[in-house]
Amino acid sequence: MTEINVETLQRMFAAIANAMAKEKDRLCELDGVIGDADHGIAMELGFSAASKAVAALEAGSNEPSAVFNTAAKAFLNAVGASSGPLYATAFMRAGAAVKGKGVLSDDDLVEAFIAMAKGIQDRGKAELGEKTMIDAWIPAAQACHAARAAGAGWSECLGAALQAATKGAEDTKAMVATKGRSSRLGERSIGHMDPGAASAVVLIGAMAEYFEG
Ligand code: ADP
Ligand code: MG
Numbered sequence: 001m002t003e004i005n006v007e008t009l010q011r012m013f014a015a016i017a018n019a020m021a022k023e024k025d026r027l028c029e030l031d032g033v034i035g036d037a038d039h040g041i042a043m044e045l046g047f048s049a050a051s052k053a054v055a056a057l058e059a060g061s062n063e064p065s066a067v068f069n070t071a072a073k074a075f076l077n078a079v080g081a082s083s084g085p086l087y088a089t090a091f092m093r094a095g096a097a098v099k100g101k102g103v104l105s106d107d108d109l110v111e112a113f114i115a116m117a118k119g120i121q122d123r124g125k126a127e128l129g130e131k132t133m134i135d136a137w138i139p140a141a142q143a144c145h146a147a148r149a150a151g152a153g154w155s156e157c158l159g160a161a162l163q164a165a166t167k168g169a170e171d172t173k174a175m176v177a178t179k180g181r182s183s184r185l186g187e188r189s190i191g192h193m194d195p196g197a198a199s200a201v202v203l204i205g206a207m208a209e210y211f212e213g
Contacts, residue, residue, distance in 0.1 A: 017051035019206035049078035068095030093119030117141035133196030
């Protein structure tokens with residue numbers, strides 16, 4: 001049984017920021033093909049700001065929900081691109097899902113993860129098949145939930161989520177973009193992976209790796 005506290009989450013955000021910095025150029029390249037080439041910059045900026053802000057929290061006098069709420073505010077302030085409010089909403093929802101808890105159990109973490117995906121969808125109003133990060137996040141949340149229902153622990157749930165997100169991102173190549181900036185390309189967006197779906201895989205992958213260790 002997992003018990004996650006403020007310090008674990010602070011280190012998780014540092015691990016995600018690290019992964020985004022490594023993948024920044026690839027994410028910008030993907031966005032360069034069907035968008036405006038800034039997605040890697042946005043995600044790197046957002047997670048480095050979020051990671052710094054949560055690291056400044058006093059672990060002893062805050063609860064896990066404060067980590068997510070702090071990350072949300074920092075992400076929103078740092079990112080002007082459309083991914084800014086989407087991830088800010090995701091983290092706000094994760095914070096709300098675990099509000100009042102001192103340590104997080106496997107069930108809490110799975111709930112927070114599902115709340116993130118739902119937050120992105122509520123905020124951006126994208127449906128599956130519209131070639132956005134939703135095509136990675138929704139299958140990931142479903143796989144995470146299904147794994148937990150089958151008795152898997154948090155780390156294993158994240159492994160299932162990563163597998164589903166990876167497939168979801170791959171599937172965006174065949175889709176026509178109908179939401180966000182890349183929708184202007186219409187059919188010409190076919191054949192290219194959505195950058196937001198790709199960065200969702202980076203994020204979930206960093207979480208999976210972090211909790212495996
Ligand atoms: P911008 O398009 O403003 O430059 P980014 O480059 O940071 O923002 O992010 C682009 C990504 O945002 C897209 O690849 C897509 O996955 C995601 N996205 C855009 N609009 C939406 C939406 N309404 N719902 C979900 N995801 C979206
Ligand atoms: Mg962009």
